[in-house]
Amino acid sequence: MMLNKLSKLFLAALLSLLAAHSSATYDVNIPQPETVIAHQIYGLHLYVLWVCAVIFVIVFGWMFLALLKHRKSVGHKAEQFHENTVVEVIWTIIPFFILVALAYPATKTVLAMKDAGNADMTIKVTAYQWKWEYDYQQDGIRFFSALSTPREDIEGAGKPKGNYLLEVDNPMVVPAGKKVRLLITSSDVIHGWYMPQLGVNQYGIPGFIKDAWIQVDHPGTYKGQCSQICGKEHGYMPITVEAMDEANYNSWVGAQKQKLAAATEDPGKSWSLDELKVKGGQVFAANCQACHQANGMGLPGTFPALNGSKVVLGPQAEQIQIVLKGKNVMPAWGLQLKDSEIAAVITYTRNAWDNKTGESIQPSEIKAARS
Amino acid sequence: MATSVAHDHDHEHGHHYPSGLLRWVMTTNHKDIGTLYLLFSLFMFFAGGAMAMLIRAELFQPGLQLVRPEFFNSLSTLHGLIMIFGAIMPAFVGFANWLVPMQIGAPDMAFARMNNWSFWLLPPAAILLFSSFFVPGGAAASGWTLYPPLVIQQGAGVDMTILAIHMMGASSIMGSINIITTILNMRAPGMTLMKMPLFVWTWLITAYLLIAVMPVLAGAVTMLLTDRHFGTHFFNAAGGGDPTMFLHIFWFFGHPEVYVMILPAFGIISQIIPAFARKPLFGYASMVYATASIAILSFIVWGHHMFTVGMPATGQLFFMYATMLIAVPTGVKIFNWIATMWKGSMTFETPMLFAIGFLVEFTLGGFSGLVLAVVPVDITLHNTYYVVAHFHYVLFGGAVMAIMGGVYFWLPKWTGRMYNEKLGQWHFWLTALGFNLTFFVQHFLGLAGMPRRIPDYALQFAEFNAISSIGAFILGLSQLLFLYNVVTTIRSGKKAADKQWEGADSLEWTMLPSPPPYHSFETPPIIK
Numbered sequence: 014m015m016l017n018k019l020s021k022l023f024l025a026a027l028l029s030l031l032a033a034h035s036s037a038t039y040d041v042n043i044p045q046p047e048t049v050i051a052h053q054i055y056g057l058h059l060y061v062l063w064v065c066a067v068i069f070v071i072v073f074g075w076m077f078l079a080l081l082k083h084r085k086s087v088g089h090k091a092e093q094f095h096e097n098t099v100v101e102v103i104w105t106i107i108p109f110f111i112l113v114a115l116a117y118p119a120t121k122t123v124l125a126m127k128d129a130g131n132a133d134m135t136i137k138v139t140a141y142q143w144k145w146e147y148d149y150q151q152d153g154i155r156f157f158s159a160l161s162t163p164r165e166d167i168e169g170a171g172k173p174k175g176n177y178l179l180e181v182d183n184p185m186v187v188p189a190g191k192k193v194r195l196l197i198t199s200s201d202v203i204h205g206w207y208m209p210q211l212g213v214n215q216y217g218i219p220g221f222i223k224d225a226w227i228q229v230d231h232p233g234t235y236k237g238q239c240s241q242i243c244g245k246e247h248g249y250m251p252i253t254v255e256a257m258d259e260a261n262y263n264s265w266v267g268a269q270k271q272k273l274a275a276a277t278e279d280p281g282k283s284w285s286l287d288e289l290k291v292k293g294g295q296v297f298a299a300n301c302q303a304c305h306q307a308n309g310m311g312l313p314g315t316f317p318a319l320n321g322s323k324v325v326l327g328p329q330a331e332q333i334q335i336v337l338k339g340k341n342v343m344p345a346w347g348l349q350l351k352d353s354e355i356a357a358v359i360t361y362t363r364n365a366w367d368n369k370t371g372e373s374i375q376p377s378e379i380k381a382a383r384s
Numbered sequence: 385m386a387t388s389v390a391h392d393h394d395h396e397h398g399h400h401y402p403s404g405l406l407r408w409v410m411t412t413n414h415k416d417i418g419t420l421y422l423l424f425s426l427f428m429f430f431a432g433g434a435m436a437m438l439i440r441a442e443l444f445q446p447g448l449q450l451v452r453p454e455f456f457n458s459l460s461t462l463h464g465l466i467m468i469f470g471a472i473m474p475a476f477v478g479f480a481n482w483l484v485p486m487q488i489g490a491p492d493m494a495f496a497r498m499n500n501w502s503f504w505l506l507p508p509a510a511i512l513l514f515s516s517f518f519v520p521g522g523a524a525a526s527g528w529t530l531y532p533p534l535v536i537q538q539g540a541g542v543d544m545t546i547l548a549i550h551m552m553g554a555s556s557i558m559g560s561i562n563i564i565t566t567i568l569n570m571r572a573p574g575m576t577l578m579k580m581p582l583f584v585w586t587w588l589i590t591a592y593l594l595i596a597v598m599p600v601l602a603g604a605v606t607m608l609l610t611d612r613h614f615g616t617h618f619f620n621a622a623g624g625g626d627p628t629m630f631l632h633i634f635w636f637f638g639h640p641e642v643y644v645m646i647l648p649a650f651g652i653i654s655q656i657i658p659a660f661a662r663k664p665l666f667g668y669a670s671m672v673y674a675t676a677s678i679a680i681l682s683f684i685v686w687g688h689h690m691f692t693v694g695m696p697a698t699g700q701l702f703f704m705y706a707t708m709l710i711a712v713p714t715g716v717k718i719f720n721w722i723a724t725m726w727k728g729s730m731t732f733e734t735p736m737l738f739a740i741g742f743l744v745e746f747t748l749g750g751f752s753g754l755v756l757a758v759v760p761v762d763i764t765l766h767n768t769y770y771v772v773a774h775f776h777y778v779l780f781g782g783a784v785m786a787i788m789g790g791v792y793f794w795l796p797k798w799t800g801r802m803y804n805e806k807l808g809q810w811h812f813w814l815t816a817l818g819f820n821l822t823f824f825v826q827h828f829l830g831l832a833g834m835p836r837r838i839p840d841y842a843l844q845f846a847e848f849n850a851i852s853s854i855g856a857f858i859l860g861l862s863q864l865l866f867l868y869n870v871v872t873t874i875r876s877g878k879k880a881a882d883k884q885w886e887g888a889d890s891l892e893w894t895m896l897p898s899p900p901p902y903h904s905f906e907t908p909p910i911i912k
Contacts, residue, residue, distance in 0.1 A: 040832045042846065043764060054760045058831075061758055064752040072718065073744065079725045080740070085662070085731075091729035091887075095664040100715070100723075108715045112708045115758065120701060122760040127697040166447075167840060173446040179842045202534040205767055207691060209833035214692050214763045218628060219533060220621020223694030232710055236842075240767040240835045242527045244534060245454035248838030300836075312454065314520020314539040342537040357666070 044210050045364030047230050047256075049105065053122040061115055062234055068111075069297060126212070129226040132194030137186065139196075140204035140217035140239070141344065143246035154269045157349070158183045158250045159299070167249075172362045179236045184253035186264040192228045201344060205240030208252060214240055229256035246303050280380050286360065286373040293361025296354045300346070301362075309366040316342070320366040329374060333382045334360055352376040385830030402477050409504070412496035413902060414481045419480030419798075420503050422791075426867070428470030428510060429784075433860055434537050440822075440856035443849050447696075450838055456839035457525035458541070462513060465545065468645065469552045470510055472779065475787045476648040480587045482798060484563060486892035486900060487574025487581045489909045494565040495558075502558040509551040516548075527837055529638070530605065532619040536612050542610070546605045553598040559599075560591035565788040572891075574911030578672070581890040582665065585672050586651030587680045591648070593640045596683075601637040604630060628693050635686035643682045645779060646746075647675060649786030650717060653739050655791050655890065657721050660736035661728030662887035667720040674713035674720075681710050691759050692766045700759045707757040714750055718743065731823035733885075734808030738789025741816050744779025752827065767837075770830025776823045788815070788866065794904055795870065796884040797892055800878030800899035807869045814862035822854025 046055040072363040083089045083167055137148040144159035161182045166173055187193050197206050199217035208227075215225045227236070237252040257265060284292075298307070305311050309320035319325050324332050337347035346355060353376040363370045389873075402410055411417060439459050442450045451459065482498070484601020493499045516523040521539020524530065535542055567588045571580070575611050607630070610616040619630045626798055650671075658665045665671065666775075687695065687703030723745060730736070736825040752774040756762050765771060788811075830836075836847045841849065880898045892912075896904050 018607075043831050044833060050760070051764070054764050057758055058755065058761045058764075059762065061699065061755050065754060067750065068752050069667045069747070072722065072747070076740075076743065078703070080730065083661075083726060083728050084730045086731070089729050090728075091662040092727040094727070095666050095668065096670075101667055101720075104713060104719045105716055112711060116705060118710060119704065119758045119760060123697055123700050125702075127765070139841050151496060152686045153870065168448055173843060175843075177446060177843050178840060198818070202537070203531055205835075207767070207833070207835065209764050212760070212764060214766050216691065216693050218621075221626070221628070221694075225694075236833050237833065237837075241531075242457065242837040244533065244537070245452075245457060245525070247457070248453060249837075260599075314522065314523075315454070315537075330395050333797060362425075 022027065046212065047210045047233070047235060048212050048227050048259060050122065050126045050227075051210060053118075053125070054212050057119055057122060061117070064111065064115065066233050074302075095209075103356065103366075105173070126247070128223075129194045129224045131192065133191040135196060135197040136187070137193045137198070137222075138185075138206055140199040140201075140206065140243070140250075141241070141349070142201050142244050145185070145206070145250065145252060146349075147183075152266050152270070154266065154273065156183050156269070158253070159187060159192075160251055168209045178235070178240070178249065179251045179253070180253055181253045184255045186255045186257060186262065186265050187227070187229060188259055189229050189256040192226060192383070195225045195227065196222050197225060198222045201346070204243045206252065207235075207240035208235060208254060210235045210239035211237075211254065216241055227254075229254070232256050232258050232261070242313050247292040276351075278376070280352065280377060283375060283377075284353070284373070286364070286371070287355045288307070289360035289373050290364055292353070293357035293359070294365070296350065296358040296362050297365075300350070304342075309362070309368075319362050320368060322368075325362050325368055326370065329359070329363075329372065329378075330382065332362075333374070333379060337379070337382060352379040352383070353377045388488055410500070412492075412500050414485050414493045414496070414499065415798075415900070415902065417493075417499050417503050418478045418481030418483075421474045421481060421506075421669055423501070424506055424510075425471050425478060426733075426870070428466050428474070428583075430863070430867070431513035431514070432463050432471055433863060433893050434854065435459045435466070436475065437860045439463065439778060440853040442839055443807055443841070444853040445850065446841055446843055446846050451839065452523060453839045454525055457527075457837065458517065458523040460837050461524045461526060461528055462517075465524075465549075466510075466513060468528065468641070469549070470506075470513070472645050472691055472783050472787070473552075474506060475643070476587075476590070476783075477556075479583070479648065479652065479787075479790055479794075480559075480563050480792065483892065484566055484587060485650075486896060486904055487569065487584050487890050488567060488575050488582050489891055489905050489911065490566060490570035491906050493562050494570060495562045496557050499562055500723075502555045502562065505555040509548040509555075512544045512551075516544040518610060519544065530608065531634075532608060532611065532627050534621070535608060543586070543609065546609050549605050550602055551617055555767055557598050560594040563587055564589040572833045572905065572908040572911055576870050578669065579911060582654035582668070582671055582675075583649075583651035586647045586654070588673055589675050590647045593644050593679055593682065597637040597644075600633060601641075604633040604637065607633075612652040615853075628690075629692060631690045632686070635689040636683075638689060639686045640679070640682040642775075642778075643678060645783045647679065648745075649742070649783045650675060652786045652790040653721065653742055655888075656735045656789055657724050658737040659793070659813065659885045660739070660887070661725045661730050661887045663724060663728040665720070666723035667679070667716070670884070671720055672715055674716040677713040678710060681706060681713070685688075685710065688757060688762070691762045698733075704759045708754065711750070711754055714864075718747055732801070733792075733804060734812055735793035735885075737809065737812040738785050740794065741812065742782060742785040742789065745777055745816075745819070749777025751782055752777060754761060764784070764833075765830055767835055768830035768835045769826040769836055772836050773823045775824035776826075780823070784816075788812075791870065793885070794892075795873055796880030797896075797898050797900065799874050799877065800835035800880055800897075801873050802884065803869050803873040803877060811862060811865040814858060814865065818855050818857075818859030818862055822852050823855070823857075825851050829837040832907040857885045861897065 043055050046052045058086045131150045135150045139146040144157050146157050148155045158340040161180045162178055169215055173178045197215045197217045199219045204217045233256055235254045304316035305319050311318040339345035356374045356376045356379050360373045363372050395506040421508055519540045521541055524545040588702040607618040611618055617625040619625045619627045654665055687709045688707045829845055831849050883893045883898045895909055
């Protein structure tokens with residue numbers, strides 16, 4: 014069956030290669046650099062590449078000359094020399110000077126890329142399994158950014174298209190031309206905030222904050238991905254940075270603040286079971302499904318099943334504590350989700366699949382449990 | 385000569401060693417153990433290769449078609465571990481077992497029983513690795529580098545992997561002690577250190593590297609184990625630890641480990657090229673010094689694997705300069721090999737083809753290594769397919785090509801039978817084609833920003849991934865030719881000459897018949 018599937022795939026890809034569809038760009042170099050540092054990286058790479066290419070041609074030109082002329086089939090007799098101190102000293106020293114010539118400009122760029130001081134603004138980037146959080150420290154804006162490609166496109170029901178696997182729900186937005194300092198960390202495992210066009214690739218390490226900086230040349234949308242393996246959804250945590258001119262950026266900040274204000278909810282409001290189940294289903298799909306699976310069966314040995322689970326069918330207080338504070342691999346969702354979202358998703362798990370408790374949990378109970 | 389062979393023969397009849405399967409389980413003979421190592425390595429090469437085929441099949445097209453992401457991660461993790469600890473390292477130890485005693489004029493390895501134990505630790509370790517796929521949670525899925533905290537999250541497969549690493553590490557340490565003792569104490573009269581064939585020299589240095597770093601790896605994975613099960617916090621910031629510390633310890637092992645996998649390859653190439661150029665190795669002494677320099681430098685460059693952890697500028701600069709320095713002794717070796725060919729009288733049998741293939745591919749891998757040593761460029765290429773391309777150029781184009789060249793070179797000596805030359809040439813050219821098709825385009829993928837260890841990718845990476853997968857299938861299938869050639873040589877190859885290669889000059893060619901007697905050099909030869 015696997016073979017059959019394989020041969021079909023093989024044919025399909027051959028056909029698509031022949032058809033050379035319009036998305037084919039055949040990029041063979043680093044993508045268009047968009048920051049001072051990225052420009053320097055781009056130049057350094059070409060410089061080193063050309064030096065290597067010249068050495069390659071000289072050294073292997075020499076070898077191929079030998080392969081052509083000094084072979085037995087053309088009657089060449091072997092000479093028996095086996096050392097020559099002068100030659101050996103020369104080919105030890107020349108590479109050394111070539112290396113100095115490579116290291117000098119690289120050193121200047123290293124010092125520049127490490128200088129995150131005098132920034133116009135600071136954004137704290139926190140990685141989670143498997144999304145990013147951007148915290149605009151001066152403006153008090155804080156939001157999550159996760160993959161927005163529909164699951165069907167990935168699993169094969171739909172067809173990969175457009176910015177497949179590179180699109181996010183909420184991009185990180187920065188003002189173009191301003192020096193932005195990034196404080197990068199993680200809440201669970203090591204991730205990598207990698208933006209090739211912006212010249213940044215920095216691990217987010219849980220418990221430590223590392224810095225980097227960007228100053229984007231032009232307004233535009235730039236794409237990147239998590240670079241460090243971080244679990245099963247590692248391939249599904251893209252990064253999008255949108256650079257805007259100052260006016261647009263300011264109105265974006267205004268809109269974000271309004272949105273945050275509007276999202277403040279009445280903690281005392283009582284929700285119906287159906288309202289909670291609908292909202293809970295959405296929260297589950299966005300946050301829980303990757304591990305516990307849509308059918309609630311989890312992945313044996315790694316992620317426990319929720320369907321029929323003792324915790325989900327047991328006392329509410331215990332489940333609320335686990336969701337709020339996390340356990341083993343399970344993150345502390347209290348840091349990421351609002352009271353109403355936690356109440357809804359717990360209600361959902363207690364009423365989905367074969368779990369039929371009929372219980373509903375109100376946001377006010379979550380609020381009480383937090384304290 | 386003839387009388388000494390006859391003597392050996394009588395001697396064998398005096399011994400009663402078990403026959404059949406037990407002969408292999410109980411053997412303390414360096415040739416038998418060398419054969420066991422090589423067969424084990426061949427098996428693991430195909431097992432790890434099958435995993436690579438599955439990885440490339442999944443990456444053939446965008447979208448998830450064949451495997452789940454978590455299983456994909458296990459595949460890439462186990463592919464790495466199996467190829468490194470199961471295929472390449474045991475292959476070199478197999479070469480050492482067969483060749484070191486014969487090349488220095490010794491009857492066997494110094495510690496014959498320990499030699500048996502070193503090998504027989506490996507199959508249980510391999511069983512642990514394979515069976516970890518079937519425990520709840522599956523095999524380790526953190527990449528072969530096993531970074532915490534990710535590896536702390538995973539299931540019992542990780543514990544089995546840690547145990548397997550301990551066993552393989554113990555095997556390597558014992559093997560190394562054996563090799564060092566043999567080389568330093570059992571050389572024939574007149575075989576001074578600076579007369580030893582370069583293969584012996586490279587293994588002497590490699591063995592010291594292994595003894596220095598395998599315990600470091602053992603310590604690192606033991607800390608993982610106690611973090612996982614016994615409440616320690618070596619790598620957990622919440623308990624005062626630091627995940628970055630694991631990276632430092634791991635790569636302090638990891639970089640010398642890379643040279644463990646390439647120095648013996650240098651040794652093999654240094655035997656093959658002079659033999660087919662019919663001319664002595666150029667710059668023997670500088671080859672020895674260059675190998676030693678590379679080994680020493682390997683201890684101070686580990687930081688280049690972790691430029692993106694956010695180390696201070698001075699740290700990045702130190703590791704960049706130290707890494708670049710490695711190009712100097714490595715360059716010396718390349719120049720010496722080409723100078724050996726220069727004004728020689730070359731023929732191009734399969735071993736020589738692999739040696740030349742090694743030179744070209746390994747040098748390309750060296751160049752991409754130089755590109756990656758430049759910190760700012762590494763920042764944009766770290767953890768992308770560029771890195772995948774780089775280390776496959778040095779490990780497949782380098783180590784594996786050297787191993788294959790070495791097998792074709794010494795198979796006539798080991799078995800007394802000649803391999804099929806035409807098939808060998810086909811194997812080389814298909815391997816070279818498949819290899820470059822697979823990995824050259826991965827440089828472009830990495831430059832364009834495709835991260836490694838992802839089961840699915842954005843559409844702009846589709847074309848090169850399809851090409852890479854087609855190359856991988858060619859590469860994988862053409863290895864069956866190798867298997868076929870080796871098996872038919874052993875079973876029914878034509879009789880090989882005692883000195884099959886005109887230009888070969890080490891003791892196994894000049895003083896021993898093909899195949900060599902079960903116990904060679906019971907009376908040490910006198911080296912003038």
